[in-house]
Amino acid sequence: MNKLLLAALVSGAMAVPAFAADYTIMAPAAPGGGWDQTARSIQEALTAEGISGNVQVTNVPGAGGTIGLAQFATQDSGNANALIVGGYVMVGAILTNASPVTLDNITPIARLIGESDVIVVPANSELQSMDDLVAKLKADPGSVSWAGGSAGGVDHIIAGLVAKAVGVDPTQVNYIAYSGGGEALAAVLGGQVTVGISGYGEFESQIAAGELRALAMSGENEMDGIPTLSETGVDVTVENWRMIAAAPDITDEQKAAITADIKKMAESATWKSILETKGWVDMYLDGDAFDTQLDADIASTTTVLKDIGLVQ
Amino acid sequence: MDTFGLLAAGFAAALQWQNLIYAFIGVTLGTAVGVLPGIGPALTVALLLPVTYRLDPAGSLIMFAGIYYGGMYGGSTTSILLNTPGESASIVTALEGNKMARKGRGGPALATAAIGSFVAGLIATLAMAFVAPWLVRIAISFGPADYFALMVLAFVTVSAAFGDSALRGVTALFIGLGLGVIGIDLQTGQARLAFGIPDLLDGIEVTTLAVALFAIGETLVVAAARGSLDDEVVAVKGSVWMTLEDWKRSWPAWLRGTLIGFPIGAMPAGGAEIGTFFSYAAERRLTKHPEEFGNGAIEGVAGPEAANNASAAGTLMPLLTLGLPTTATAAIMLAGFQQFGLQPGPLLFTNNAPLVWALIASLLVANFMLLVLNLPLIGLWVRLLTVPKPWLYAGILLFATLGTLGANGAMSGNLFGIRFSFELMMLLGFGILGFVLRRFGYPIAPVVIGLILGPLSEQQLRRALAISQGDPLVLIQSPLAISLYVIAAAAVLIPLWFRLRGKGEVFSQLAADED
Amino acid sequence: MTTGSNPQRRPDGAAFVIALILAGIAVVIFWQTSIMRLPVHQARVGPQVFPYAIAAGLLLLAIGTAVSAWRGSFPARPPENYGPALWIVGGLLGQILLVSSLGFSLASGVLVACTARAFGKGPMWFTFLCGAVFAFIVWFIFARGLQLSLPAGPLERLIP
Numbered sequence: 001m002n003k004l005l006l007a008a009l010v011s012g013a014m015a016v017p018a019f020a021a022d023y024t025i026m027a028p029a030a031p032g033g034g035w036d037q038t039a040r041s042i043q044e045a046l047t048a049e050g051i052s053g054n055v056q057v058t059n060v061p062g063a064g065g066t067i068g069l070a071q072f073a074t075q076d077s078g079n080a081n082a083l084i085v086g087g088y089v090m091v092g093a094i095l096t097n098a099s100p101v102t103l104d105n106i107t108p109i110a111r112l113i114g115e116s117d118v119i120v121v122p123a124n125s126e127l128q129s130m131d132d133l134v135a136k137l138k139a140d141p142g143s144v145s146w147a148g149g150s151a152g153g154v155d156h157i158i159a160g161l162v163a164k165a166v167g168v169d170p171t172q173v174n175y176i177a178y179s180g181g182g183e184a185l186a187a188v189l190g191g192q193v194t195v196g197i198s199g200y201g202e203f204e205s206q207i208a209a210g211e212l213r214a215l216a217m218s219g220e221n222e223m224d225g226i227p228t229l230s231e232t233g234v235d236v237t238v239e240n241w242r243m244i245a246a247a248p249d250i251t252d253e254q255k256a257a258i259t260a261d262i263k264k265m266a267e268s269a270t271w272k273s274i275l276e277t278k279g280w281v282d283m284y285l286d287g288d289a290f291d292t293q294l295d296a297d298i299a300s301t302t303t304v305l306k307d308i309g310l311v312q
Numbered sequence: 313m314d315t316f317g318l319l320a321a322g323f324a325a326a327l328q329w330q331n332l333i334y335a336f337i338g339v340t341l342g343t344a345v346g347v348l349p350g351i352g353p354a355l356t357v358a359l360l361l362p363v364t365y366r367l368d369p370a371g372s373l374i375m376f377a378g379i380y381y382g383g384m385y386g387g388s389t390t391s392i393l394l395n396t397p398g399e400s401a402s403i404v405t406a407l408e409g410n411k412m413a414r415k416g417r418g419g420p421a422l423a424t425a426a427i428g429s430f431v432a433g434l435i436a437t438l439a440m441a442f443v444a445p446w447l448v449r450i451a452i453s454f455g456p457a458d459y460f461a462l463m464v465l466a467f468v469t470v471s472a473a474f475g476d477s478a479l480r481g482v483t484a485l486f487i488g489l490g491l492g493v494i495g496i497d498l499q500t501g502q503a504r505l506a507f508g509i510p511d512l513l514d515g516i517e518v519t520t521l522a523v524a525l526f527a528i529g530e531t532l533v534v535a536a537a538r539g540s541l542d543d544e545v546v547a548v549k550g551s552v553w554m555t556l557e558d559w560k561r562s563w564p565a566w567l568r569g570t571l572i573g574f575p576i577g578a579m580p581a582g583g584a585e586i587g588t589f590f591s592y593a594a595e596r597r598l599t600k601h602p603e604e605f606g607n608g609a610i611e612g613v614a615g616p617e618a619a620n621n622a623s624a625a626g627t628l629m630p631l632l633t634l635g636l637p638t639t640a641t642a643a644i645m646l647a648g649f650q651q652f653g654l655q656p657g658p659l660l661f662t663n664n665a666p667l668v669w670a671l672i673a674s675l676l677v678a679n680f681m682l683l684v685l686n687l688p689l690i691g692l693w694v695r696l697l698t699v700p701k702p703w704l705y706a707g708i709l710l711f712a713t714l715g716t717l718g719a720n721g722a723m724s725g726n727l728f729g730i731r732f733s734f735e736l737m738m739l740l741g742f743g744i745l746g747f748v749l750r751r752f753g754y755p756i757a758p759v760v761i762g763l764i765l766g767p768l769s770e771q772q773l774r775r776a777l778a779i780s781q782g783d784p785l786v787l788i789q790s791p792l793a794i795s796l797y798v799i800a801a802a803a804v805l806i807p808l809w810f811r812l813r814g815k816g817e818v819f820s821q822l823a824a825d826e827d
Numbered sequence: 828m829t830t831g832s833n834p835q836r837r838p839d840g841a842a843f844v845i846a847l848i849l850a851g852i853a854v855v856i857f858w859q860t861s862i863m864r865l866p867v868h869q870a871r872v873g874p875q876v877f878p879y880a881i882a883a884g885l886l887l888l889a890i891g892t893a894v895s896a897w898r899g900s901f902p903a904r905p906p907e908n909y910g911p912a913l914w915i916v917g918g919l920l921g922q923i924l925l926v927s928s929l930g931f932s933l934a935s936g937v938l939v940a941c942t943a944r945a946f947g948k949g950p951m952w953f954t955f956l957c958g959a960v961f962a963f964i965v966w967f968i969f970a971r972g973l974q975l976s977l978p979a980g981p982l983e984r985l986i987p
Contacts, residue, residue: 030719030720040974056976057974057976058721058976059719059720059721059976060720060721060722060724061514061719061720061722062510062511062513062514062720062722062724063496063510063511063513063514066510067510067511067722067724068722070510070724071722071723071724075723075731096496096501097496097503097510097513099510142781143781145778145779150496150498150501151497151498151499151500151501152501156501174778174779174781176499176775176778176779177498177499177501177771178498178775179498179771183636185634185635185636186451186452186630186634186636187455187456189452189634190452190453190454190455192455192456192779193779202635204657205635205656205657205660206634206635206657208657209657310500310501310502312864359969359973359974359975360973362973362974363973476902479888479891479892479895482884482888483849483888483891483892486881486884486885486888487852489881489884490852490856490881490882490885493856493877493878493881497874499874500865500873500874502863502864502865502874503863504859504860504863504874504878505855505856505859505860505878507859528919531915531942532912532915532916535911535912535914535915535945535946536907536908536909536911536912537905537908538908538911538945538946538947700948701946702942702943702945702946702947702948702954703943703948705915705942705945705946706938706939706942706943706954706958709915709918709919709938709939709942710935710938710939710958710961710962710965711965713919713922713935713938714931714935714965714969714977717926717931717977717978718969718975718976718977721976721977721978723927723978727924730924730927730928731927731928732923732924732926732927733923733926733927736919736922736923736926737923739919740916740919740920740923743919744916747912751904752841752842752845752901752902752904753901753902753904766877766881770877773872774872777872
């Protein structure tokens with residue numbers, strides 16, 4: 001029996017092609033969370049497409065991903081088989097938590113998926129459009145209560161950017177933090193707050209059912225007939241994206257090999273069908289274009305967090 | 313089709329023989345993982361969810377329902393038998409349940425938990441099918457001020473878990489409140505009491521604290537008492553089945569627990585554990601056997617277990633009708649539903665009617681399957697207590713550390729160059745705290761309750777004041793809040809009034825009887 | 828406020844220590860909260876209100892505990908037998924410090940051996956072996972079967 005098992009194991013090991021890298025993907029979040037789902041989807045696509053023979057996912061949750069990031073940067077340095085999932089949330093968390101390890105300490109590979117935030121009001125709200133909201137905000141910033149995720153997160157950053165773009169002091173934004181978009185949704189539906197701001201996925205079904213009225217999307221493209229912020233005259237564009245990065249101190253050849261694997265994965269049928277079922281938007285971007293985009297995001301986030309008063 | 317027709321169609325799908333087998337496998341797996349000490353329902357569901365992906369939608373849905381109920385139920389088994397709850401919602405079950413188990417009444421305690429869970433699951437799932445949209449409307453109208461009033465009421469009822477000394481009970485509660493302050497403040501994004509340690513920024517995990525205080529603390533207490541106490545646990549004394557008396561005392565508690573747990577589970581910021589606190593407090597106030605409370609009163613198991621399961625079904629209402637996950641388990645289930653092609657939200661019942669009703673039927677079938685599986689197993693579970701102590705407690709510690717490592721495997725601590733898990737170190741630290749507290753006669757449950765209620769009440773109060781731009785009158789403007797404050801006042805004043813009228817013997821006798 | 832069962836009613840030294848610790852925690856909360864950085868926009872009930880209230884409460888409870896200790900009204904404690912408890916604490920510490928290098932199975936073997944020793948079961952090489960084998964099976968089920976991320980060591984890496 002044991003021999004049989006051993007034989008099976010050995011033949012299993014031999015069946016894996018020699019060139020396929022065995023990746024370990026760190027999800028800097030608890031099992032079940034957004035980054036965890038992303039990591040496990042990448043795992044599924046990489047193995048199903050035969051790009052990698054064996055992919056393991058590890059979870060290191062905490063402090064907006066910065067705990068996982070710190071562990072990854074120190075322990076996996078130079079390891080070409082180690083990958084980490086991250087995203088825009090991490091950019092803000094690094095700043096607000098004054099994390100000693102930043103995205104400069106790892107090797108970003110590619111942006112994979114993204115989600116736009118949406119600004120909504122209850123169906124019976126007096127605010128009909130983004131113009132109404134801007135007018136109310138200018139008249140009395142405190143009278144507009146914004147429900148969204150935790151302070152300093154993407155939702156808060158966008159609210160601050162909107163205020164700043166229309167000439168209102170961002171520190172006057174009356175932002176009410178809820179733990180997660182779900183609780184914020186309940187607060188908007190119950191008419192407890194003036195507007196809600198969260199990922200489109202959180203509000204999508206309520207908008208479709210007519211319970212909520214969407215005023216604007218934060219991203220680059222309009223969706224389901226909802227205008228973007230810039231189309232409504234508010235010059236703000238923010239996408240809540242997720243990316244994959246590699247360890248620090250890898251060689252250029254290793255980086256190129258990983259990028260090739262990820263690109264192959266992102267173009268595969270398996271990945272497309274995962275995006276379909278999860279409702280994720282493909283925002284693949286790699287190389288210099290991604291690095292430029294990342295730097296721009298970090299710069300604008302640093303400014304707005306200082307403006308809101310969360311970072312000194 | 314009307315509701316009954318849809319439900320019948322759902323049952324037709326759920327009752328196919330291969331689906332029944334899936335339900336059975338789901339319940340078995342859920343119970344098997346859920347029963348391990350230190351592994352709560354959220355982790356159980358997260359771990360087992362991928363197992364269901366390989367089946368067709370109807371099959372995976374029903375297996376998933378089985379895992380969910382199995383995981384919920386499995387958690388209470390170890391709470392009762394070993395005093396090691398794997399999550400906050402079964403802490404209250406441990407209070408009376410473990411006392412019963414120590415007296416050889418583990419069988420009836422497990423039976424009342426199983427049947428209570430079944431009754432509550434049955435009523436709550438049916439209620440969900442028929443009143444969901446209506447009840448969710450009410451639940452949503454709860455504003456921050458109303459939630460704050462609800463928290464005040466919860467604080468008032470916590471005293472039921474205080475044991476024999478108000479001083480030590482309040483101290484335990486304040487230790488929990490103090491722990492609750494640690495971490496990033498949600499409203500301002502600023503760190504409080506984190507001492508520059510990144511691992512503390514997210515606050516203290518309720519599961520880690522509960523598992524440490526109960527499982528690790530309990531192990532230390534038992535070890536330190538070895539040979540010096542005649543605290544031998546009796547595995548079985550009398551029948552493992554419930555007596556007629558047990559039935560008589562259990563059924564009203566099941567119904568009350570269901571009534572309390574279901575609406576609280578339906579609230580967007582309710583949480584399953586709060587329903588169990590209320591249910592325990594209610595049973596303690598209403599019982600005809602107050603002298604048994606703290607020494608193993610069966611109502612104290614029946615009520616909270618029913619409340620726990622009813623609120624688990626209640627949680628599904630905002631989840632299905634609004635796409636609003638209100639607990640960690642629900643958040644993982646949401647991911648699962650999306651995998652099955654269900655898009656939770658207001659249009660779910662119109663767009664996905666067959667699948668939703670198949671889910672509801674699956675839940676009912678799984679609920680029934682759970683009872684069928686677990687009632688005969690009670691005799692076997694009780695045998696857990698006869699496992700020799702060295703192996704039993706080694707196993708408890710092994711699974712407690714596994715659950716903690718599995719939920720948070722960060723090796724972020726560093727001691728002389730050795731990397732270690734900060735979360736495990738906290739588990740050990742709180743375990744020692746639990747040992748010290750017990751030794752000096754402090755109750756344990758209020759510490760966990762403080763950690764849960766403290767941040768909830770603070771956030772709701774500050775939200776209410778921020779929305780009103782600082783006007784404190786907002787706290788007493790809604791009729792809901794006012795009624796909750798009236799109930800809270802009554803809960804304090806009525807016992808006082810009885811005491812003044814010379815009926816206080818019950819209370820002092822109660823205090824004297826406790827350890 | 829308390830119902831005591833200590834017949835001698837003598838001042839209780841250990842309970843005084845508890846009072847001191849409670850007061851110490853209150854002081855730390857006061858101090859940490861007072862040096863915390865505040866947001867520019869001040870709310871009526873800011874992030875400092877709850878910590879201050881809790882610290883004040885703890886201070887009052889410390890006084891109450893001291894009075895209770897003076898009156899000796901803490902319940903009698905069973906005779907102290909810290910040896911076994913120390914074995915368990917040692918076992919947990921061992922597992923915590925070894926798990927990242929030795930992996931889950933071997934580190935848990937140490938935990939099991941120490942726990943068994945605390946309950947008077949030996950010899951330790953035998954309980955260690957049993958613990959490590961059992962932990963390895965558990966590791967295999969959870970880490971490989973259910974994809975839970977648990978630390979792997981030399982033993983776990985034997986399985987491809």
